[in-house]
Amino acid sequence: MLFAALLFLLCFFDLASGINAHNVSQDEILRDFYSKGNNPQGHTNNWAVLVCASRYWFNYRHMANALGMYRTVKRLGIPDSNIILMLADDAACNPRNKFAGCVYANKGRHLDLYGDNIEVDYRGNEVTVENFIRVLTGRVAPSMPRSKRLLTDANSNIFVYMTGHGGNEFLKFQDNEEISAFDIADAFEQMYQKKRYNEIFFMIDTCQANTMYSKFYSPNVLATGSSVLGENSYSHENDYDIGVAVIDRYTHYVLNFLEGVNKTSQTTMQDLFNSYDVDKIGSHPGVRSDLFKRRVDEALITDFFGGVAQVQLDATDDASRRAFVPADSSLSPSDERTAIKPDLPAAPYQLIETQQPESLLRRVQTWSALCIVGFLCMICLKS
Structure with a gap:
């Protein structure tokens, strides 16, 4: 009887150990799923900084460029809380606007980009070189509301889009000041030193746009622009009722490509770059990927334009x-x-x-x- 009792005790503890080991293995599986999932580079949040640096009514198309990108990143899952939208002018409320409160990006006026569901974080005179640099680097006053802060960390992927009038290694802000390629490069380096990003995708639509990323030197930055040195970027089409050009060619074709992307799409950044058509765009878009550690054909569009459903487990x-x-x-x-x-x-x-x-x-x-x-x-x- 004593032997039977000891045998029962041994079997019980062996069974309990097996159950405990099973629980541990299940915990490991769950931890691996939630921490990695289908997101091998490990970022847990996406942000977008969208800048229209031009003012005045005749630069209507630049505002439409930025609002088109704003609509796209929201459609793909980035919430307003993770978007910093900077518009140097308010074409929607301009007295010359025949369609008050609306901004369109095509002459058929099929889609109002302004609408009633837009959150502009920096407007008018708030759109300055200083504020843009402060947003990127996080060097803002303590009184600055959270909605105007780029609250990123080492696990953040950031999409930075800029549009306006520019030239060789500069972009004009408000038609009275400029930001240089060195300024943006140094801001990205500050962000890297302060662990404010995991990866950055920089896109710019302006004349001689590719010169704006020529001075970048921080790791994990992928960049593209609409035109090479000495080359202009052109508007796409005019709306005769509005009276001005409504969008630029480069941004128009990028947005057309992104319309075919959804939240679960496996379309890569290389697919986007391959879609560039010099004959349609009228200029030579460029790509810089030497600072980017991943293969461009392995980086998904949604790694920068979409929402992220990953979590970080401690x-x-x-x-x-x-x-x-x-x-x-x-x-x-x-x-x-x-x-x-x-x-x-x-x-x-x-x-x-x-x-x-x-x-x-x-x-x-x-x-x-x-x-x-x-x-x-x-x-x-x-x-």
């Missing part, structure tokens, strides 16, 4: 979980979760350890062992 210990609470906080844990805190300097924090509830399996093991030991002791005493 390692947790089986015996305890860590929680951060303010050292001088008088709030209960439930109040801590629901309290609304302003963007103020962080208070000192202390690390506390909170014990996790003992697992049911461990309880069963413990009590079963005690019962069996007690039963064996009773047998020994009676004998």
